[in-house]
């Protein structure tokens with residue numbers, strides 16, 4: 001593997017701090033390195049590979065569509081894109097879909113919709129939450145409520161402000177008659193696996209409805225069944241005006257999506273926005289197959305049951321540890337929060353040395369986001385790892 005590390009370090013831009021391992025192939029819950037070692041995958045490419053690795057539904061869909069048509073551009077009608085839009089609309093509270101290639105691009109699109117919608121109403125401000133994460137473009141960095149990602153990249157576009165998470169009073173204080181929209185993560189992922197309180201979400205939602213502020217759900221990490229519901233907003237008594245998606249939507253192919261209610265979707269007229277690759281036949285066909293498989297095979301309920309089991313077992317382990325502050329999560333989006341900084345890094349490294357892939361979120365959380373196909377015996381293995389290493 002040394003030659004891979006050397007070549008990568010020499011020729012790629014050094015923006016990623018990588019672990020010294022490279023994977024050659026994967027199957028189900030497991031990845032296999034070039035050295036032939038087997039790794040249990042509890043990170044799923046950061047919440048992307050919802051069907052695990054080399055799932056036959058994904059492989060067959062890729063083969064089938066690759067032999068027919070990859071890309072034509074949005075100058076023409078695309079059957080597969082229309083099929084996917086129909087599926088997403090029929091299973092969500094929204095009326096229309098737009099497709100792009102990543103999470104940041106989906107949020108950038110939602111921001112443009114919010115700004116255009118606000119333009120006609122004399123509103124431009126956008127609120128988000130401290131510790132949020134919404135992407136790495138200039139505008140989505142401005143939206144991200146963490147200075148560590150922003151440092152050195154300013155000046156940013158105007159009109160962004162950050163509210164304390166789970167604090168509806170702070171939200172009401174910061175929203176004014178110029179506020180066009182708020183972006184919400186129901187579980188802050190990169191921020192450390194922080195679950196939004198039901199009362200907090202419902203209070204700010206009511207306030208948004210009463211004050212003509214768009215309620216935008218960033219479900220890039222929480223969507224597509226990860227939390228034990230198709231969309232995390234279903235845990236709350238809310239109907240977002242806009243929902244952004246990416247990560248698991250095509251189970252490993254690059255795709256982002258924006259779902260919107262009719263009254264906001266229609267602010268984007270002809271020529272006002274676009275994406276060359278967005279919603280091409282290839283990614284759309286694969287996403288349709290993935291979506292139907294997830295829905296028709298009870299994978300969302302499965303994610304809920306497996307998530308409950310994982311949380312219960314980890315909470316048992318945490319009782320015997322004075323290092324853990326809290327185990328928090330919903331479905332298969334789970335964080336083990338440590339009292340001190342530094343421990344999460346150590347645990348992620350120790351796990352890798354034990355052939356288990358987990359991630360870090362925030363400054364003191366170990367995050368577990370396995371594929372939705374995870375089974376109890378995989379969970380027992382990871383719980384045993386934590387029992388022995390905490």
Ligand SMILES: Cc1ncc(COP(=O)(O)O)c(C=O)c1O
Nearest residue numbers: 102103104133134135189220221
């Ligand atoms: C909630 C959320 N929004 C947006 C993004 C950005 O997605 P991408 O990396 O695909 O641009 C992420 C990525 O981690 C995310 O978790």
